[in-house]
Amino acid sequence: MNRKWAVADGKSEALLYGGVALGVLAGAAISTYVWRQRVRSALEKSPLDKADKMxxxxxxKLEHIEKMMRDLQSKADS
Structure with missing residues (x-):
C-alpha cells in the first residue's frame, strides 16, 4: 500500500516539476519576444523622433512641477 502511494507521489512530483519548468520556459519566451519587439521599435525610430519624445x-514633467508650485503658493497665500 505504501509503495502505491510512493509511486503516485513520484508521478505527481514529476508533473509538478514539469509544469514549473514549462511555466519558466514559457515566461522566458514571452519575455524575450516582448524585449525584442521593444528593441526593434526603438531601433526603427530616428534620432529626431527620440529627441521629440524626450x-x-x-x-x-515641467508642467507638473509648475502646477505643484502654483498649488503650494495658493495654499501658502490662503
Missing part, C-alpha cells in the same frame, strides 16, 4: 516627456 522633449515631450520633459515638458510634461
Amino acid at each position: 522633449i515631450e516627456s520633459c515638458e510634461r
Whole structure:
C-alpha cells in the first residue's frame, strides 16, 4: 500500500516539476519576444523622433512641477 502511494507521489512530483519548468520556459519566451519587439521599435525610430519624445516627456514633467508650485503658493497665500 505504501509503495502505491510512493509511486503516485513520484508521478505527481514529476508533473509538478514539469509544469514549473514549462511555466519558466514559457515566461522566458514571452519575455524575450516582448524585449525584442521593444528593441526593434526603438531601433526603427530616428534620432529626431527620440529627441521629440524626450522633449515631450520633459515638458510634461515641467508642467507638473509648475502646477505643484502654483498649488503650494495658493495654499501658502490662503
